[in-house]
Amino acid sequence: FTTWLEQCREIDILISSTAAEMHLLTPPLLVPILRDRADRPLFIIDIAVPRDVAPEVNEFDGVYLYDIDSLQEIASESRELRRQQLAAAEAIIDEHVADFQKHVRLSKSGTRPTEECPARVSGELRTSEL
Incomplete structure (x- = not known):
């Protein structure tokens, strides 16, 4: 644990969850680390309560901070998008x-040629949906 700040120079993703009562990663600690990272992005996932990472670190270019609240928001947005996509898919299927x-009705009534069998039509339907 004592070398974790040094390891931040090499990693791409930091997941933090401690019982610390104060921020362990703050902008002053992060500045020298970012200088050594050669413009590589750093993703930080802070699942600690209280938070281990000061929210201000998200203001640095190339740093992407996600905490419990932001992960919950992303999950909610994703669920809503899937609901919308499901409704659109159901409309296409209908x-x-x-x-x-x-x-099928037209084929039975003789209005359409019987060569256009339901199997071909269902195959076209399956192909268009894939």
């Missing part, structure tokens, strides 16, 4: 199912 059912 549209193709309706087209397929129409095709």
